[in-house]
Amino acid sequence: VVMDPFVDLAITICIVLNTLFMAMEHYPMTEQFSSVLSVGNLVFTGIFTAEMVLKIIAMDPYYYVQEGWNIFDGIIVSLSLMELGLANVEGLSVLRSFRLLRVFKLAKSWPTLNMLIKIIGNSVGALGNLTLVLAIIVFIFAVVG
Template identity: 90%
Template sequence: ATTEVEIKKKGPGSLLVSMDQLASYGRKDRINSIMSVVTNTLVEELEESQRKCPPCWYKFANTFLIWECHPYWIKLKEIVNLIVMDPFVDLAITICIVLNTLFMAMEHHPMTPQFEHVLAVGNLVFTGIFTAEMFLKLIAMDPYYYFQEGWNIFDGFIVSLSLMELSLADVEGLSVLRSFRLLRVFKLAKSWPTLNMLIKIIGNSVGALGNLTLVLAIIVFIFAVVGMQLFGKSYKECVCKINQDCELPRWHMHDFFHSFLIVFRVLCGEWIETMWDCMEVAGQAMCLIVFMMVMVIGNLVYDKVRTKCKSRSEHLSHS
């Protein structure tokens, strides 16, 4: 009864004010609950990142990964540290990376024996320079601190592959290791901020688009299997309609691999010739339905991936 009298005395306006206050209190409660959840998540992540390793690991690191065994060795480490960490040494390494890239770009076929010998000697020289840089940094920083930097891990990986390539140069089938030398170009990102930002954008975009890319791959896989099941037999039986030699053309759906390539080609926009061949061997109606579904569904997912990648890159560039 008292509350009714108070409401009548205050009038309807005060009732509206009290309702607004209740709504604002509700919003504040929701905001506080959200903030508490976010805070708890951040605290858990921080605790996980700061979680200590087992004591045995620290004992192993202090024994084998931190080299401070003798005063003369410590003095040598200080001298090597002054040399390796000098900015002019970094500039010289950057110039060597550029020259090594130019040497790799000059490879062609056929090459004269003299020119091939020059490139081989250049590869040995650059590999020796980068190997010396890695070992000098290991001496100056100790392995424990050296491998805590991402660029040093990347550098050690490239140097290890280069040494493996030189040691297995006479083994057939391992020439693919030579292509890993091109990864040295990415070391320029350490001293080139634009390239560094571009690599970060690509890495973050790939991580953010993993689910959509997986969905796109599943869609391509599904339509490749559908095309092979529906039209594979027709391509084999009616091949003379699309090829005078009665042999399967380059683009067909008789097996999964070529069917996968056709679906990928359709998503790239090259679909008219392949759809016409399909209509010749398997009929117009079914081919039109399948190709239209591939174009519509596949391009929708592709546009979603491209839009998200663009927004992600813009966000990273502004930040």
């Protein structure tokens, strides 16, 4: 059931909706709107956790970790669960930004995005020295002010 194309489509729709929910966060938010986004976060985290658990059960843990997208998804789900568990701890809002990486999972069902990610990945290796020089320049300007 978890490997069904309709389940993949439903998960893809959930990824897009989750991204939209994260994009709707702003300052200052009303208490009601903030609670709607919190409930949405809980629902989406529950859906993605259920997908991961069902895939582990269906595929066996050994075969589950053989596929790169499953490892990626498992890391993102684990970080989302960690964020929910540590919701009252200050300064851990950076964990929320890792959920945005789930958008890259769309590359699995979107061939053009998949090709673009592969091209960017290959280019980063070739442009390593240029990237290092650019990072140094940005750092210098950040220090200087």
